[in-house]
Amino acid sequence: MASSDALYHVGFGRGDLGPQPPVLAFLSGDPDRARYIAERYLTGVKKLSENRGLNSYLGRLRNGRPVLSATSGMGAPSLSIVVNELVQVGVRVIIRIGTCGSIQPYVKPGSIVITSAALCRQGAANDIAPVEYPAAADPFLTVALAEAARALGVEHHVGITASVDTFYEGQERTGSANPHLLRALRGVTEEYRRLNVLNYEMESGTLFKMGGVYGFAAGCVCGVIAQRTEAERVVLEAKAIAVENAIWVAVEAAMRLE
Numbered sequence: 001m002a003s004s005d006a007l008y009h010v011g012f013g014r015g016d017l018g019p020q021p022p023v024l025a026f027l028s029g030d031p032d033r034a035r036y037i038a039e040r041y042l043t044g045v046k047k048l049s050e051n052r053g054l055n056s057y058l059g060r061l062r063n064g065r066p067v068l069s070a071t072s073g074m075g076a077p078s079l080s081i082v083v084n085e086l087v088q089v090g091v092r093v094i095i096r097i098g099t100c101g102s103i104q105p106y107v108k109p110g111s112i113v114i115t116s117a118a119l120c121r122q123g124a125a126n127d128i129a130p131v132e133y134p135a136a137a138d139p140f141l142t143v144a145l146a147e148a149a150r151a152l153g154v155e156h157h158v159g160i161t162a163s164v165d166t167f168y169e170g171q172e173r174t175g176s177a178n179p180h181l182l183r184a185l186r187g188v189t190e191e192y193r194r195l196n197v198l199n200y201e202m203e204s205g206t207l208f209k210m211g212g213v214y215g216f217a218a219g220c221v222c223g224v225i226a227q228r229t230e231a232e233r234v235v236l237e238a239k240a241i242a243v244e245n246a247i248w249v250a251v252e253a254a255m256r257l258e
């Protein structure tokens, strides 16, 4: 049973985190990924909550350091709630482990993108900071992620991510239920490609702005599962390796942090 100080959405509180509470959280959009990270990569795992599909687990890295594997849900509004509550229970380092669509021909499905900063086109972020406020990852965490990827031999790219609110319209997908893509969004992928934006995803921009405002370190590593310079579809064959690479790199980076 959750402690009496359980937070409303994540369903656990400081009282559930034991005498050595974790300061680092892995944050996945998908609750199954949060569970998989805990079962596969952590030891001494305790299920904290699976409230609303926001699965959270407490465990330890190979070096004994306690960590959380938590779930943001899809998109920035859900992420903003979870991140706020994680910070309330003492988390100070958050590594988002997600998936993304490449918008550069050289960023291939199966590889990973480590986001250094986000082009943040997200409504939730505007409730947290002015639109001009930088959506920048923690530089030390970003370097740790890149060094981990290099050490593990994982194909990776470090750079700018377009972090948007919608998977279909906002990422210029025309083959969906919406018959009318707004004029403002037609051609946006090609424009971003020319601006050297690497990929699309849906959470990092708000996460990074929250990191700046709240004062925690935020990083983001995403497995590439779509090649938007070629097609709109998700390349399902690449998903397992892309996600495993992203998790592997995030865990190794966490091991390297002071």
Ligand code: URA
Pocket: 099, 100, 101, 102, 167, 171, 200, 201, 202, 225, 226, 234
């Ligand atoms: N996540 C996204 O936001 N876009 C993609 O194309 C794939 C995963």
